Amino acid sequence: xxxxxxxxxxxxxxxxxxxxxxxxxxxxxxxxxxxxxxxxxxxxxxxxxxxxxxxxxxxxxxxxxxxxxxxxxxxxxxxxxxxxxxxxxxxxxxxxxxxxxxxxxxxxxxx
Amino acid sequence: xxxxxxxxxxxxxxxxxxxxxxxxxxxxxxxxxxxxxxxxxxxxxxxxxxxxxxxxxxxxxxxxxxxxxxxxxxxxxxxxxxxxxxxxxxxxxxxxxxxxxxxxxxxxxxxxxxx
Numbered sequence: 146x147x148x149x150x151x152x153x154x155x156x157x158x159x160x161x162x163x164x165x166x167x168x169x170x171x172x173x174x175x176x177x178x179x180x181x182x183x184x185x186x187x188x189x190x191x192x193x194x195x196x197x198x199x200x201x202x203x204x205x206x207x208x209x210x211x212x213x214x215x216x217x218x219x220x221x222x223x224x225x226x227x228x229x230x231x232x233x234x235x236x237x238x239x240x241x242x243x244x245x246x247x248x249x250x251x252x253x254x255x256x
Numbered sequence: 257x258x259x260x261x262x263x264x265x266x267x268x269x270x271x272x273x274x275x276x277x278x279x280x281x282x283x284x285x286x287x288x289x290x291x292x293x294x295x296x297x298x299x300x301x302x303x304x305x306x307x308x309x310x311x312x313x314x315x316x317x318x319x320x321x322x323x324x325x326x327x328x329x330x331x332x333x334x335x336x337x338x339x340x341x342x343x344x345x346x347x348x349x350x351x352x353x354x355x356x357x358x359x360x361x362x363x364x365x366x367x368x369x370x371x
Contacts, residue, residue: 188365191360249298
């Protein structure tokens with residue numbers, strides 16, 4: 146079983162729509178969670194960290210469900226510029242140097 | 257704002273050739289990493305370093321070597337290139353461990369093809 150699994154998509158949504166997707170992780174001891182964004186043929190960039198109580202950053206909302214071992218990302222009022230691949234990233238603990246990356250969920254926002 | 261700089265951006269190698277991917281960062285970060293990204297797969301850690309003079313293996317170190325003689329530089333050496341090493345390589349750095357307080361910054365990537 147992969148350490149981090151994501152639905153590859155693609156999720157094709159119109160501008161202004163809400164899109165949400167999940168990521169599951171296999172190690173229940175995982176402590177740190179992130180969403181990274183990767184544009185086509187570009188490097189990953191941190192979108193947001195995911196905190197236990199859930200957190201928002203503008204139109205983006207991240208949630209963590211430890212009981213079911215998944216994190217989610219919701220994008221409200223989608224913009225064309227949100228088209229990208231979103232990588233779920235998990236680390237075992239704050240002492241762990243080795244992040245586990247999901248393969249990514251592709252989102253395409255159409256006009 | 258240079259950040260993490262890696263070269264070359266594109267390279268075609270013949271089987272059995274060797275090469276070095278260069279990586280340098282100007283953020284005075286202690287931690288540096290090399291990842292590879294294959295199509296449809298998550299990034300895999302090749303090697304990492306927690307400071308000058310200290311390196312350690314990641315998940316997929318076979319066929320690669322690294323060194324960290326300075327804080328800034330973390331080159332990745334491919335010896336005897338094989339087609340399985342065709343991939344996109346990302347160098348990255350962070351101030352400390354890659355936890356919620358310390359963002360990992362990536363270079364722009366190096367596209368390597370072994371034929």
